[in-house]
Amino acid sequence: MLNWDDLKFFLAVCRTGSVRAAAQLLGVNHATVSRRINSFELSLGQRLFDRSAKGYVRTKLGDEIFNEASYLEDRLNTVERKIAGKDENLAGDIRITMPDLLAQKLFMPAIAEFCRLYPAVELDFAMTNEPLNLANREADVAIRVCSDPPEYLIGRKLAEMHRAPYVAKSSCPKVIDSDFEARFNWIGWTDKVRRPVGKLARDYPRFSAKHKLGDTFLQAQFCALGMGVSILPCFVGDPDPALVRIPPYSTDTRHDIWILSHPDLRKNAKIQAFVRHITEFSESVKPLIEGQAFTPS
Known part of the structure; x- marks a missing residue:
């Protein structure tokens, strides 16, 4: 008889493509996932995955079991949600x-x-x-x-999440200078997003782009250290005593x-x-x- 726990481990490996990623998803040790998959295959007498350097790829039998197990998972989750949905306890x-x-x-x-x-x-x-x-x-x-x-x-x-451009508060006197655009730079995010686009970018056409930090926390810290202008969510930039918005104080929003x-x-x-x-x-x-x-x- 199939064990539902075996199917949970099997589905996690199917969806992540590796034992380590499945272990992280399930919150267990990767050795546990590997052991459960090997045991599941042994009980069936057939391989469910082809192992390679690129990860775990389902065999034909693995595909068939994946489809059936996914359906079973969906039905069990529906039952669980229906029960949870009637829970009137504040505990x-x-x-x-x-x-x-x-x-x-x-x-x-x-x-x-x-x-x-x-x-x-x-x-x-x-x-x-x-x-x-x-x-x-x-x-x-x-x-x-x-x-x-x-x-x-x-x-x-x-709410609508607005963003604005910020610089280090220590750079504030330079921002007041009419020639500040020629001396400041955007802090880039990634290779594809070296400089912003849209309304905020049009406000500062002369800014160059320098550096790349693909993380909002690091962007804010780097900006506060005077390394350039960063576009940050207003709820990050406005309360930060080390940062100030730059004129003309525009904001934009892309997401809610x-x-x-x-x-x-x-x-x-x-x-x-x-x-x-x-x-x-x-x-x-x-x-x-x-x-x-x-x-x-």
Whole structure:
């Protein structure tokens, strides 16, 4: 008889393509994943994967089992969500996923306050930009930066995320100089994004581009050290005492911040309490997120 735990390990390797990545997804040691896959294959008497330097590739039998196991997983997740959706207790676990930036720079005070209000609720965080699958209960609540959230989820837009260009406060006298554009540079992100495009870029056509840092935290730190101009979310740049916006103080927005959950969980008491709490907090800091809390000095 098939063991559902074997199928969970099998599906994780199928989706990630490697034992190590599957172990990280499942939160176990990679040796455990390797052992479970080998044991599963031994019980079937056939290989489910071809191993290579590039990773694990499903065999024909592996493809067949993957399709059936995925269907079974979907049905089991549906049953689990239906049961969880009727939970009226303000106690138990909530799995939450959000980008690390939102957690550290915006929502952590609200989350701590929620924990004080509901001490019987325990929060399990996945701080990632990866779009975890809420249908598979990889998370119960997702706070995401996006323009079009998945149609299978329900939720609300918390705010429009505005960005602005910042420099080190120590460079402020030079910014006032009419010739500052010739002496400043953008801090690049990646090879493909060496300089910004759109409204903010058009405000400063003479800026050159220098350096590449593909991380918002590092961008803010490098900018504060006087290494150039960085476009940052307003909720990152405006509260930072080491940074100032540059004239003409424009902002732009490309994405929104959403809070999302699965429709089957709309009557889960603790999840809805968390969603309401974060929504109310977001309303209170909306001017900061949307760049309206800034006043030129």
